[in-house]
Amino acid sequence: MTTGRPASLGQSVPAAGPRLLDAHLVVDRDSFRLDLPLTIAPGEVVALLGPNGAGKTTALRTLAGLLPLSAGHLTLAGRDLDHPVRRTWTPPERRPIGVVFQDYLLFPHLSALDNVAFGPRRHGLDRRQARDLAADWLTRMGLAEHARRKPRELSGGQAQRVALARALAVEPALLLLDEPLAALDARTRLDTRAQLQRHLAAHAGAALLVTHDPLDALVLADRLVVIEHGRVVQEGDAATITARPRTDYVARLVGLNLYRGYADGHRVRLGDGFELTTGDHHEGEVFVAFPPSAVALHPRRPDGSPRNTWPATITGIQQHGDNLRIQLVGPIEVAADVTPAAATQLRLAPGQPVWAAVKAAETRAYPAAPG
Numbered sequence: 557m558t559t560g561r562p563a564s565l566g567q568s569v570p571a572a573g574p575r576l577l578d579a580h581l582v583v584d585r586d587s588f589r590l591d592l593p594l595t596i597a598p599g600e601v602v603a604l605l606g607p608n609g610a611g612k613t614t615a616l617r618t619l620a621g622l623l624p625l626s627a628g629h630l631t632l633a634g635r636d637l638d639h640p641v642r643r644t645w646t647p648p649e650r651r652p653i654g655v656v657f658q659d660y661l662l663f664p665h666l667s668a669l670d671n672v673a674f675g676p677r678r679h680g681l682d683r684r685q686a687r688d689l690a691a692d693w694l695t696r697m698g699l700a701e702h703a704r705r706k707p708r709e710l711s712g713g714q715a716q717r718v719a720l721a722r723a724l725a726v727e728p729a730l731l732l733l734d735e736p737l738a739a740l741d742a743r744t745r746l747d748t749r750a751q752l753q754r755h756l757a758a759h760a761g762a763a764l765l766v767t768h769d770p771l772d773a774l775v776l777a778d779r780l781v782v783i784e785h786g787r788v789v790q791e792g793d794a795a796t797i798t799a800r801p802r803t804d805y806v807a808r809l810v811g812l813n814l815y816r817g818y819a820d821g822h823r824v825r826l827g828d829g830f831e832l833t834t835g836d837h838h839e840g841e842v843f844v845a846f847p848p849s850a851v852a853l854h855p856r857r858p859d860g861s862p863r864n865t866w867p868a869t870i871t872g873i874q875q876h877g878d879n880l881r882i883q884l885v886g887p888i889e890v891a892a893d894v895t896p897a898a899a900t901q902l903r904l905a906p907g908q909p910v911w912a913a914v915k916a917a918e919t920r921a922y923p924a925a926p927g
């Protein structure tokens with residue numbers, strides 16, 4: 557009997573309370589230890605961020621079943637997939653997990669349609685049902701007319717959407733996305749990011765996005781988990797993390813200058829004795845943050861206003877969007893954004909001494925103790 561509608565795998569995500577994924581990923585590798593508690597609710601997208609070597613790939617591999625846990629547990633939709641103490645381990649192909657890699661990893665000899673139909677076939681649908689389901693997914697991805705093409709006949713953006721369709725076609729309880737946009741050029745990346753956002757919003761399961769790109773994380777994820785040296789250093793929604801970074805890596809990620817010091821009212825004394833005046837009033841250990849755009853550069857000491865001013869030396873100049881980002885050393889290290897016109901006027905060049913100024917009102921101070 558045909559109903560005219562594509563078959564469904566009928567394994568929609570089971571209700572598993574607020575935690576569809578409930579994991580404590582512990583892996584020991586030589587001198588490196590990953591120790592990552594990770595929970596994801598149904599429909600939630602979590603971005604996992606961290607500098608090189610932080611443990612992102614290791615975490616992804618444990619979830620996919622390519623690397624066993626040394627300790628901890630990994631429970632998905634109420635099922636123990638990896639639990640060393642209970643000696644439970646489920647191989648990758650039996651995990652209800654879909655994976656999208658940076659470089660697509662489509663089967664080169666299969667058409668787009670058969671690539672997408674592959675998973676549903678393995679999950680027990682017959683050939684016809686699996687192909688109907690795959691065709692439906694390709695239509696949703698705007699790829700209906702490319703169904704017969706082989707991966708080499710697709711653009712990078714199209715191939716990545718086929719990979720996403722292939723991962724979603726098995727209705728995975730957990731979708732893993734490993735730098736899914738990294739291989740795309742800027743324009744394709746923009747379009748594919750927007751499409752990915754739509755499909756992630758419609759995905760009933762949990763999703764984990766590993767990325768180096770703060771924009772991907774901010775646009776696509778409901779929650780960010782930042783790891784350094786195998787451990788969580790900060791976790792929260794984009795607004796909180798952007799407003800209140802707690803490590804240098806996170807500050808750079810969200811494009812802020814960040815310092816730690818001791819507040820006495822509006823004055824904050826930094827470790828080396830340098831003082832910043834902030835708009836916020838605090839007592840005790842605080843972070844002070846301000847964006848590079850808040851830093852003005854002057855050829856001579858600016859006078860008059862109640863600003864933070866200090867002498868600095870330029871160490872680097874890079875293009876940053878439409879502006880130039882200037883790296884400076886001095887009593888504090890700081891990044892400043894200036895327009896190309898201002899840079900030319902000030903004749904900015906590495907090694908050159910300047911004066912930096914930041915208005916107190918453009919800085920934010922917040923307690924260093926979490927909370």
Ligand SMILES: Nc1ncnc2c1ncn2[C@@H]1O[C@H](COP(=O)(O)OP(=O)(O)OP(=O)(O)O)[C@@H](O)[C@H]1O
Nearest residue numbers: 585586587588606607608609610611612613614615
């Ligand atoms: N096969 C291995 N054997 C031993 N140690 C490993 C192995 N693979 C990775 N490591 C170590 O594990 C740590 C985490 O590596 P991992 O690849 O998970 O980091 P990452 O956050 O994904 O980094 P990147 O952003 O560079 O991909 C690193 O210190 C790395 O040297």
